[in-house]
Amino acid sequence: MKINLNTSAVPTRENRLGSITGYSGTIGDLMEKVECGSLRNSDRCFSQSSLCLSGCAMGLLGSIRDVALVWHAPAGCQSFTNVLGDQLARNINQTFDTKCVGTDLSEADTVFGAIDSVRALIYRAFEQYHPNAIFVASSCVAGVIGEDVDSIVDEISEELGIPVASVHCEGFKSRIWASGFDIADHAVLQHIVKPPKEKRRVVNFKNFFESERKQITELFARLDVTPQLLYSNSTVEELSHLSESLATVCICGTLGTYIGNGLEELYGVPYVRTINPMGMAGFEAWYREIAKLVDREEAAEEVLREEREKYLPQILELKKEIEGHTAVIGMGPGYTYEVARVLQELGIKVVHAAAWHLDHQYDNGKLPPALDYLNKTSSSNITLSVADQQNFEIVNILNRYKPDLYFSRHPGTTVWAIKQGVTSVFVADEYLIFGYKGTLNFAKTIRDNLVNRSFEKNLAARVKLPYTDWWYSQQSNALFEQKLEEEEKPETKESETNEAQAEKALEPVEI
Ligand code: SF4
Incomplete structure (x- = not known):
């Protein structure tokens, strides 16, 4: 993949990876089709409602401690963020409130545009919350009426002296809500991560809600490294150093692919691509690979031996x-x-x-x-x-x-x-x-x-x-x-x- 940081829009998973939302068969049939390149999406003649990718994008970004979200959307889209904020607070014992404001697009706005409201809200969010970064999300309506959010954020970012990032999460773009993960990662790579100055004994760990922060920290300490959990409870300053880490790993391949491959491609930070740490085989493969990258293979074998003896x-x-x-x-x-x-x-x-x-x-x-x-x-x-x-x-x-x-x-x-x-x-x-x-x-x-x-x-x-x-x-x-x-x-x-x-x-x- 070639990550293009010159644009704020990320190609969807359908366009970038050829991902599909319709298939029925067997693993043998699927693999045969993947290998010979004949896998096609099966369209439905009927569909129930599903999720919107903006929830994944803004949910991840909203879990960064010192940012504010500006949502250029009707109130309905924004209510989703509030649900997510609540979910984050419950799942990660988040000690801060997600700061989110929105333009509450009306019918008249869809005719005359509301770009001035975006500008005004960015200033308001800056004055009220003193964030270290502001993410400005576009919704379906903003996308359909062609609001030029990109120009506004470039202009204001310079003036305020903090990253102000455009987040293109118009829901109609993709049926795959995981595209929202990539959109959030792209905004972080484009506006927050800085080129490395020195290597640090840190491993980036992309997860959702960090409920096992303590266990992860202890496991990584045995390898003499510190985890940088993404993005829950992280800060803009911490994220700016992601390029200096020794490796990137994830709890879920769907969640980690964009940031992991992006950091590797842009800054040479190796991305761990084993099966993930679920179950016994997954944990062993994953932990060994991290140990190899941080040069602590013996320590990893000792940990694995202890875990096996205790739990197997x-x-x-x-x-x-x-x-x-x-x-x-x-x-x-x-x-x-x-x-x-x-x-x-x-x-x-x-x-x-x-x-x-x-x-x-x-x-x-x-x-x-x-x-x-x-x-x-x-x-x-x-x-x-x-x-x-x-x-x-x-x-x-x-x-x-x-x-x-x-x-x-x-x-x-x-x-x-x-x-x-x-x-x-x-x-x-x-x-x-x-x-x-x-x-x-x-x-x-x-x-x-x-x-x-x-x-x-x-x-x-x-x-x-x-x-x-x-x-x-x-x-x-x-x-x-x-x-x-x-x-x-x-x-x-x-x-x-x-x-x-x-x-x-x-x-x-x-x-
Ligand atoms: S962005 Fe579009 S798909 Fe997502 S909640 Fe708003 S209107 Fe619905």
Whole structure:
């Protein structure tokens, strides 16, 4: 990828990476299409509403401590930021309020324009909040009427002496809300990050809500480095030094691709591209690679040995209670294929994995490591689908596979599964499955959910869903399933012990 810092607009994932929001098939079929370049987006003739990328962009930027957000949008778009601000405050124990003001575009503004309101609000935000940077977001309406926000911010930035950045997050641009992550990263790369003066023993760590800041800090301290968590609770000054770090890592490939590849391309900061630290194999691969880049490989082996000794026996004990159950996953692609791998480590059979979009390549032009790993290590050819959280498709899938468990990271979809009577695990916290400790907690959560299913049963018995038998009989995967029955890859042998399976999960896979 060539990052162009001369423009404030970032190409969407659809245009930049060829990402899609519609697919139904198997992992084998998908990989074949990716390899021969014939993967195409499947359009829907009906769509439910989905998310707007501006929430992802402004949510990330609003979690920086000393910035102000100016939203050039109708009040409805802005209300989304308030929800996000509230979510951030709850998730990261944020001790500061996100400072956000908006132009509240009216019908008259859409005819006559309201660029003067943007100018006035930037000055007001500066005087009222004394921020060290101001991000000015454009909405669909601002984009459609062609408001020239870029010229205003360039002019005012010079006058105020702080970065004032234009953030082009018009929602109509992309169906993929993860494009908002890239838009936020672009604004940071373009306006905040400065060229390096000296290298520092810091590793940039792109995550969402930093609920495990303490654990991350301790793990990194064993490698003699400090984590710079992005962007929650960071400051503009800290972010200006990102180019001086020894490496960039992320908790989620979807979240990290733009900033990780961008810092590598622009300033030579290596980006760690292993599978991510979910489960045992992911944690080992990820931690070893960081250690290699900061030259502390022996220390990493010691930590991994300690973690294994402490947690592996307990994980294997719990595995006996939960293995053999079946699961459907519905998450963003950064987590779908990671969680599928962890479930396999725990002996749970993933019968279907749905991702809210699909990046068949990241910004380095390569396949996402988690998808690649899953394809190379899966014991059966998993059926896959891609949909931008179209819940009517998820209820069809759940009705078809009738899994023991449904895993999702979004409450808006989990609730439908519960109403269908499917035991659901809401993987809200990004660190729920982090490393050995997280894997043990995850296994406990699964066991607890399997043991007591009364909530789902009771709710399902009292709820009438709007779906008809006709809808449930629509089977987009029927052809693939038939083929699978004939060619299914060999399952893990029953004679293999738990220990042998766990060891196998930790074997390095070339990706
Ligand atoms: S920016 Fe567009 S898609 Fe996003 S909330 Fe506003 S109107 Fe909706």
